[in-house]
Amino acid sequence: MNKEKRIQILQRLRENNPKPTTELEFNSPFELLVAVLLSAQATDVSVNKATRLLYPVANTPQAIFDLGVDGVKQYIKTIGLFNSKAENLIKTCRILLDKHNGEVPENREALEALPGVGRKTANVVLNTAFGWLKDNEGKYFIAVDTHIQRVANRTGYAKGKTVEETEQSIIRNTPNKEEFMFDLHHWLILHGRYTCVARKPKCGSCIIEDLCEFKEKTEE
Template sequence: MNKAIRHEIFTRWQNDNPNPKTELEYSTPFELLIAVLLSAQSTDVGVNKATRKLYPVANTPQAIIDLGIDTLKSYVKTIGLYNTKAENIIKTCNMLVELHNSIIPDNREALEALPGVGRKTANVVLNTAFGHPVMAVDTHIFRVGNRTKIAPGKNVLDVEKKLLKTIPKEFLVDAHHWMILHGRYVCTARKPKCGSCLIEDLCEFKEKTEIDSY
């Protein structure tokens, strides 16, 4: 995989979807942070169902604190690991109120200091809420990076570093969303839909399928 091929791959994705967005529903950086915290090992669809009920009632750190842990759990109980996630959300909201005047910080160190926020979650918030050119590598991006050979790596940090190094700068802010959507809907885990893939001729995956359903 060389520079010219990578450029063509991202050019095609950009032409097909000029303004890619996360499928998590949010209207503020705080709502995004909470949605991402809830999304670990869960689907965006499931998270959105919960937050559509939660956010009209409480969508600020203080409002979440005022709900209390038990009421918060009642809103997110349909989501996997909801007990731990709710506890982390309450702790995070307390830190945001006490240390950040209820404002979501736009730097990695402060974000990763929040309970339940790891590197991937911090990267999602930095990229999606604040437009930082960072890569949040989830299972979809890890798979696409390795399968296509855009950025092969043994672990998520390897793939993240290679993507940051090799993706042309003009595509970097949106690359996270293009790769997630590609992995979620086209380059799927079990049966990739190679027959309807925009980059099939550029991809280095050796076991291509002929499934055309998009």
């Protein structure tokens, strides 16, 4: 895919959604951190249902830590992998209290040191909660999940067999980075969630169908 096509894709996605954001519900960096941690192998809808019950009761590291593992499980038991997520959440709260004065660190290395928090979660928090466009070293980054992995590779926008390879390919191939990189994560994830879906993409209603290089397009 050439530069001109990529620019047109980005422009159309922006015109369709000028100010995209996560569908996870949050009112603080900590609430977003918890929501993203819970969202692994779970839908945003299921996470929001759980946090709507949890956050009115506990929405700070101290309050959630005070609930304990079993207490947290009662609020998140409808989410996949809730046992391990509850344990990781309590461990994360302990570290935030002991090492970061109960605050979410605005630092990639510190975020990735938290139990259950990987590169994708750290990227989402840095981008969405703190407004970062580049990491600590001044390098662009994008949080890549399964939706973004699929959309990037299927359309031909970027290629990568792994999440890490796709992240670097997206960064390398995205033109006018200062203009587009900040919102790119949300544009691609929403496109993958609602249009370029896994089993049968909705090519017939896709706003970038003519630019997409996927060869097995559907009429849906």
